[in-house]
Amino acid sequence: MLRSELILKIQKKYSSLNINDIEKIIELFFRKIFQSLQEGKKIEIRGFGTFSKKINKEKYVRNPKTNEKIFKRQTNKIHFKIGKILHQKINFDNTNNE
Numbered sequence: 001m002l003r004s005e006l007i008l009k010i011q012k013k014y015s016s017l018n019i020n021d022i023e024k025i026i027e028l029f030f031r032k033i034f035q036s037l038q039e040g041k042k043i044e045i046r047g048f049g050t051f052s053k054k055i056n057k058e059k060y061v062r063n064p065k066t067n068e069k070i071f072k073r074q075t076n077k078i079h080f081k082i083g084k085i086l087h088q089k090i091n092f093d094n095t096n097n098e
Contacts, residue, residue: 037078047085054079 007022014022033051036043043051058074082090 045083047083049083049086050081052079052081053077 003026007019007026010022010026011017011019033043037051037053040053054077056072056075056077059072060069061072062069
């Protein structure tokens with residue numbers, strides 16, 4: 001789902017809100033998530049999942065084509081752990097077939 005599709009779905013469900021207000025709310029929501037992750041905080045959205053920042057340590061890696069060793073600097077990555085409720089909703093059909 002695209003951000004624009006999300007905005008339209010929210011606007012359809014809550015017609016009292018105008019599109020500009022919905023865009024501001026969504027922008028604020030994502031900005032707060034980005035800011036918290038940059039600060040190293042964990043974001044937990046109950047029923048959905050948890051976002052956290054993980055660090056890839058610096059190391060030497062090998063280019064498989066040339067076999068050359070290359071130094072890779074430390075980088076950050078985002079780790080997402082799915083929430084129990086979301087996991088159950090996604091896998092609901094699979095549990096009925098077994």
